[in-house]
Amino acid sequence: MSDVQYDQFLSRIYDDAPYFGQARSREPELFNGFYFKHLRDKTRRVLEFGSGTGMLTVPLARAGFLVDSVDISSSMQEVLAGKLRAEDSSVAKRVRQFTADALSYLGEEPYDSIVMPEGLVIALPDRALQIALFESCHRNLRKGGRIYADFVQPRYKVVYEQKLQEHTRFRTRDGDEYLLSVTFRNDRHSQVEEWDAVFARKGAPERIAVTVSFRFLFHSELQFMLERCGFKVIEIDVNHAGGLGFAVIAEKV
Ligand SMILES: C[S@@+](CC[C@H](N)C(=O)[O-])C[C@H]1O[C@@H](n2cnc3c(N)ncnc32)[C@H](O)[C@@H]1O
The missing domain is CATH 3.40.50.150 (Vaccinia Virus protein VP39)
Incomplete structure (x- = not known):
């Protein structure tokens, strides 16, 4: 499971x-x-x-x-x-x-x-x-x-650097604006990459953190x-x- x-x-x-x-x-x-x-x-x-x-x-x-x-x-x-x-x-x-x-x-x-x-x-x-x-x-x-x-x-850059942080903005179909920061961590031996993503909605005090991983x-x-x-x-x-x-x-x- x-x-x-x-x-x-x-x-x-x-x-x-x-x-x-x-x-x-x-x-x-x-x-x-x-x-x-x-x-x-x-x-x-x-x-x-x-x-x-x-x-x-x-x-x-x-x-x-x-x-x-x-x-x-x-x-x-x-x-x-x-x-x-x-x-x-x-x-x-x-x-x-x-x-x-x-x-x-x-x-x-x-x-x-x-x-x-x-x-x-x-x-x-x-x-x-x-x-x-x-x-x-x-x-x-x-x-x-x-x-x-x-x-x-x-992405080659993430594999090469092993750890990388990027920030971007986007707008949802409902019109909400978000700042998204993602920290990528790559382990070359296991080929596993973890993404720690933090979403901050414009005008809202809370941050929503999501972690996903890939192999x-x-x-x-x-x-x-x-x-x-x-x-x-x-x-x-x-x-x-x-x-x-x-x-x-x-x-x-
Ligand atoms: C990277 S997303 C891809 C979603 C979608 N196929 C698309 O085109 O965007 C992976 C999806 O697989 C589902 N998933 C992860 N592990 C699973 C499992 N063991 N059995 C069934 N679905 C799973 C997740 O809930 C998620 O919806």
Whole structure:
């Protein structure tokens, strides 16, 4: 069982916050195009692990895909539920939401496709958990079924400096202005990066502190993990989203 890091505050602010969901919410096609290029079958349910606020879930449902959306955070699921309520009922009813741990989730029947957009793989900040995720994908897929995943790579500056602090301002869709300070700490040996983020809303005295951590993966390690878990690697695009990250396709053998 992994920790729930995406609490109510982060879930609510996720799509607007730099370093978190802002880039994807501003340029959804850049990140989602990979999934639309490869997913075909709209008659069988697609399993989505780590659906977050639904930045892939909602576009998939709008395009006619049937999606089982699994996220461990009930507050992320609430944000997605709110977005689905704003959609036409024909779109909303294509999505089934499960607040569950992707590592132990077991669907009613095997899926053809599992999607893991924008980082669930690296949001599990431990090699054993990452392997457990691929093992869960293996259990949930039929033979020949495929994983489609994307995740960012660490910024070289953070790896080089090991510790770095940055400050930025942003405005939410509701019009709130925030100052965001993030301290990044990278450990080259474990490949784990911790982000201590402090949000200060203009005009409000309190500060909200959030810590998230990631474990980044090298191409060779990713390939090794997938093969060890019973997958054949079909493609690892190291230039995904304009060079920001990896996009991976792997098939259950
Ligand atoms: C980096 S966010 C990505 C969110 C989303 N996919 C997107 O496109 O922005 C990682 C998501 O994975 C979820 N998560 C973390 N650990 C999980 C687990 N063990 N099982 C299911 N979801 C998990 C978090 O709650 C969060 O919503």
